[in-house]
Amino acid sequence: xxxxxxxxxxxxxxxxxxxxxxxxxxxxxxxxxxxxxxxxxxxxxxxxxxxxxxxxxxxxxxxxxxxxxxxxxxxxxxxxxxxxxxxxxxxxxxxxxxxxxxxxxxxxxxxxxxxxxxxxxxxxxxxxxxxxxxxxxxxxxxxxxxxxxxxxxxxxxxxxxxxxxxxxxxxxxxxxxxxxxxxxxxxxxxxxxxxxxxxxxxxxxxxxxxxxxxxxxxxxxxxxxxxxxxxxxxxxxxxxxxxxxxxxxxxxxxxxxxxxxxxxxxxxxxxxxxxxxxxxxxxxxxxxxxxxxxxxxxxxxxxxxxxxxx
Amino acid sequence: xxxxxxxxxxxxxxxxxxxxxxxxxxxxxxxxxxxxxxxxxxxxxxxxxxxxxxxxxxxxxxxxxxxxxxxxxxxxxxxxxxxxxxxxxxxxxxxxxxxxxxxxxxxxxxxxxxxxxxxxxxxxxxxxxxxxxxxxxxxxxxxxxxxxxxxxxxxxxxxxxxxxxxxxxxxxxxxxxxxxxxxxxxxxxxxxxxxxxxxxxxxxxxxxxxxxxxxxxxxxxxxxxxxxxxxxxxxxxxxxxxxxxxxxxxxxxxxxxxxxxxxxxxxxxxxxxxxxxxxxxxxxxxxxxxxxxxxxxxxxxxxxxxxxxxxxxxxxxxxxxxxxxxxxxxxxxxxxxxxxxxxxxxxxxxxxxxxxxxxxxxxxxxxxxxxxxxxxxxxxxxxxxxxxxxxxxxxxxxxxxxxxxxxxxxxxxxxxxxxxxxxxxxxxxxxxxxxxxxxxxxxxxxxxxxxxxxxxxxxxxxxxxxxxxxxxxxxxxxxxxxxxxxxxxxxxxxxxxxxxxxxxxxxxxxxxxxxxxxxxxxxxxxxxxxxxxxxxxxxxxxxxxxxxxxxxxxxxxxxxxxxxxxxxxxxxxxxxxxxxxxx
Numbered sequence: 015x016x017x018x019x020x021x022x023x024x025x026x027x028x029x030x031x032x033x034x035x036x037x038x039x040x041x042x043x044x045x046x047x048x049x050x051x052x053x054x055x056x057x058x059x060x061x062x063x064x065x066x067x068x069x070x071x072x073x074x075x076x077x078x079x080x081x082x083x084x085x086x087x088x089x090x091x092x093x094x095x096x097x098x099x100x101x102x103x104x105x106x107x108x109x110x111x112x113x114x115x116x117x118x119x120x121x122x123x124x125x126x127x128x129x130x131x132x133x134x135x136x137x138x139x140x141x142x143x144x145x146x147x148x149x150x151x152x153x154x155x156x157x158x159x160x161x162x163x164x165x166x167x168x169x170x171x172x173x174x175x176x177x178x179x180x181x182x183x184x185x186x187x188x189x190x191x192x193x194x195x196x197x198x199x200x201x202x203x204x205x206x207x208x209x210x211x212x213x214x215x216x217x218x219x220x221x222x223x224x225x226x227x228x229x230x231x232x233x234x235x236x237x238x239x240x241x242x243x244x245x246x247x248x249x250x251x252x253x254x255x256x257x258x259x260x261x262x263x264x265x266x267x268x269x270x271x272x273x274x275x276x277x278x279x280x281x282x283x284x285x286x287x288x289x290x291x292x293x294x295x296x297x298x299x300x301x302x303x304x305x306x307x308x309x310x311x312x313x314x315x316x317x318x319x320x321x322x323x324x
Numbered sequence: 325x326x327x328x329x330x331x332x333x334x335x336x337x338x339x340x341x342x343x344x345x346x347x348x349x350x351x352x353x354x355x356x357x358x359x360x361x362x363x364x365x366x367x368x369x370x371x372x373x374x375x376x377x378x379x380x381x382x383x384x385x386x387x388x389x390x391x392x393x394x395x396x397x398x399x400x401x402x403x404x405x406x407x408x409x410x411x412x413x414x415x416x417x418x419x420x421x422x423x424x425x426x427x428x429x430x431x432x433x434x435x436x437x438x439x440x441x442x443x444x445x446x447x448x449x450x451x452x453x454x455x456x457x458x459x460x461x462x463x464x465x466x467x468x469x470x471x472x473x474x475x476x477x478x479x480x481x482x483x484x485x486x487x488x489x490x491x492x493x494x495x496x497x498x499x500x501x502x503x504x505x506x507x508x509x510x511x512x513x514x515x516x517x518x519x520x521x522x523x524x525x526x527x528x529x530x531x532x533x534x535x536x537x538x539x540x541x542x543x544x545x546x547x548x549x550x551x552x553x554x555x556x557x558x559x560x561x562x563x564x565x566x567x568x569x570x571x572x573x574x575x576x577x578x579x580x581x582x583x584x585x586x587x588x589x590x591x592x593x594x595x596x597x598x599x600x601x602x603x604x605x606x607x608x609x610x611x612x613x614x615x616x617x618x619x620x621x622x623x624x625x626x627x628x629x630x631x632x633x634x635x636x637x638x639x640x641x642x643x644x645x646x647x648x649x650x651x652x653x654x655x656x657x658x659x660x661x662x663x664x665x666x667x668x669x670x671x672x673x674x675x676x677x678x679x680x681x682x683x684x685x686x687x688x689x690x691x692x693x694x695x696x697x698x699x700x701x702x703x704x705x706x707x708x709x710x711x712x713x714x715x716x717x718x719x720x721x722x723x724x725x726x727x728x729x730x731x732x733x734x735x736x737x738x739x740x741x742x743x744x745x746x747x748x749x750x751x752x753x754x755x756x757x758x759x760x761x762x763x764x765x766x767x768x769x770x771x772x773x774x775x776x777x778x779x780x781x782x783x784x785x786x787x788x789x790x791x792x793x794x795x796x797x798x799x800x801x802x803x804x805x806x807x808x809x810x811x812x813x814x815x816x817x818x819x820x821x822x823x824x825x826x827x828x829x830x831x832x833x834x835x836x837x838x839x840x841x842x843x844x845x846x847x848x849x850x851x852x853x854x855x856x857x858x859x860x861x862x863x864x865x866x867x868x869x870x871x872x873x874x875x876x877x878x879x880x881x882x883x884x885x886x887x888x889x890x891x892x893x894x895x896x897x898x899x900x901x902x903x904x905x906x907x
């Protein structure tokens with residue numbers, strides 16, 4: 015791993031990235047050709063940034079045959095939201111934002127009281143409302159199968175019934191590159207073009223494509239507390255508990271989800287190549303290091319997906 | 325670093341999940357928190373401290389019932405390769421899931437329990453891997469720790485099973501004695517089995533040669549999506565499924581039958597001068613021809629089969645059995661059309677490979693069927709090309725994917741005519757006649773002129789001593805099979821057949837050329853100037869020779885045609901060969 019981490023030019027010879035890229039481009043074009051109203055979920059996070067580059071590769075010099083949509087949890091890192099708007103404007107593509115905050119005000123969602131007010135689950139109604147509002151029949155997500163055990167069993171075209179639900183026991187067989195996108199009215203398909211990418215692939219792609227990503231993915235100083243073995247960034251959304259000591263450390267984020275439950279990792283990595291070196295030797299998964307909510311039960315992701323999570 | 329996709333076959337009892345867990349664990353493809361979760365888990369089906377199979381079984385029901393429900397994809401990388409594992413369960417849904425995993429696999433691992441040797445199930449797994457044309461297999465004799473790593477036992481298993489495996493037509497077979505539980509020969513070579521000098525499983529996976537996708541020149545480019553941002557850019561986006569494409573190459577667009585040349589091979593990074601399969605590119609052509617999604621750009625001389633009726637192997641994947649009275653949808657490359665299963669020829673017994681008569685096909689069964697499609701498909705055999713030889717069937721009512729199909733290499737003949745019992749062969753007749761048997765496809769820019777030319781050429785050839793006959797293609801009523809059978813009969817009789825076919829019947833022309841063979845068919849374009857002057861006229865790019873026909877100039881035109889035919893060996897010892905054929 016180290017040899018190519020230190021020698022960027024060798025990466026171009028890496029046929030596995032080319033193969034992954036081709037697979038993803040093929041999937042995006044297939045969806046654009048077979049669905050009437052697709053959309054691409056863009057959060058400003060690194061996986062969805064890779065998705066946008068893949069969409070450029072699939073459709074330029076044309077415009078994207080779909081808008082971008084972000085489900086704003088209201089619990090975001092400001093750097094990521096700023097990057098989201100910057101990137102959408104730079105590409106000249108349409109960005110739709112639907113917010114959990116609005117759904118709460120409209121009484122569509124009730125916040126759970128107490129300390130654990132993660133909005134991972136709360137964004138589900140907002141997402142489903144957004145899909146219904148624009149009558150989207152295919153929704154691109156940047157999920158990867160290496161992230162989590164339930165995702166490892168999900169198809170690239172993930173069929174959702176009229177309630178947005180995933181039924182893991184009743185998935186369509188997926189053979190060769192022949193994707194079955196036929197649906198009835200009201201149903202839709204979640205499409206995961208980067209299913210077969212790993213965290214390391216994403217970073218290698220960011221490095222070779224020289225993709226800009228929000229600054230918080232790289233090392234920076236930040237006030238943190240250590241809670242349950244996780245390094246938690248302290249902010250208005252995630253205050254320190256009375257008995258906790260706030261320290262400033264050099265950290266970076268491996269994922270940038272809900273700011274109330276996304277941990278960071280201590281790291282001096284300031285470039286994509288340094289992140290790759292770290293990723294190649296890390297012994298902890300991306301979600302394991304950073305997601306507080308996935309630890310709730312052995313099947314928390316599966317349960318969220320069944321309810322309509324992407 | 326390249327990419328190897330492999331699938332695993334074997335039941336829970338064979339220790340398949342444990343093997344994968346071991347492979348991930350020992351190659352550091354598993355992370356500490358995943359291991360912790362397995363340790364924390366309330367279920368432990370293994371004898372050891374950690375149930376490695378829990379690393380792969382992702383769903384609640386699987387953990388609770390101790391089974392693997394569905395295909396799971398796992399990823400790991402070593403400095404040499406990146407690996408994608410399709411982990412398929414071994415219980416009753418086996419065939420369906422294995423087909424799914426195998427469809428993209430370069431290699432399959434077949435697990436055998438060292439205590440029991442090859443069982444009926446091992447034979448079935450091997451047969452399915454073979455039917456699905458996975459090029460490489462590994463026979464992993466697992467649980468060697470339970471037989472004391474006995475070489476005699478391993479040799480015995482190999483002696484029993486090897487003759488069977490060797491007749492299955494795999495490109496490569498590797499036998500490895502191992503223990504997933506103890507890790508021997510999984511990642512590191514075993515110290516307890518010094519008699520085995522071959523590679524560990526991981527070493528083999530890292531070094532086994534991945535068969536390159538075919539590099540033949542007969543490229544296939546199914547058009548996926550048309551990119552048309554402005555009047556200056558009209559690109560056909562798609563995945564080059566076979567062969568190599570260069571700027572300047574002549575391409576034939578199916579089904580239109582029009583030809584053009586590659587003007588530009590666009591990618592977002594840079595234009596390419598040449599591209600080889602499998603790559604996603606956007607192709608721009610020299611001419612404004614009508615091409616859309618579902619069409620295919622192909623090599624003009626090396627076409628796929630253009631067929632509505634064809635034979636295929638079918639793996640049934642739905643709980644509702646095949647119903648030969650119902651319509652289905654076929655998705656083949658980027659084309660989706662309605663089909664019927666015209667005939668269920670037989671079922672293939674996956675334990676014995678025997679052909680079993682059948683009236684229906686149930687979940688997990690494999691059969692051979694004759695399919696009849698509402699529109700022509702552009703097919704290769706699955707053996708020749710996984711992309712243009714594969715398809716799925718969809719139930720139009722439930723939208724479920726009900727079957728996976730593979731086009732077979734031995735297609736039924738298209739002959740529908742009367743067979744001949746003659747004992748005088750074609751070569752003898754050709755020698756007797758003093759000329760080659762030859763089909764000449766006429767294409768005229770004016771139907772009347774073409775028809776007049778056909779009769780005039782027949783007369784001129786006849787006076788020159790040739791046995792010749794004009795065929796009215798329209799009397800075949802669009803049935804290519806009848807036309808082909810008739811022409812084949814005439815060629816067998818040593819005749820020159822002049823086929824008067826309207827210019828726009830491109831599919832018929834191509835089918836005729838394909839089923840008769842390039843050597844037997846020559847295409848002659850009759851150009852009448854009053855029509856070519858018309859701006860609407862689209863000049864066919866093809867034709868082996870072009871004859872200019874002025875008003876009142878039939879004599880000159882037929883003389884020119886006969887000279888061309890003579891120059892190209894009609895009356896000689898060499899067959900008339902169209903310039904583009906046989907490249």
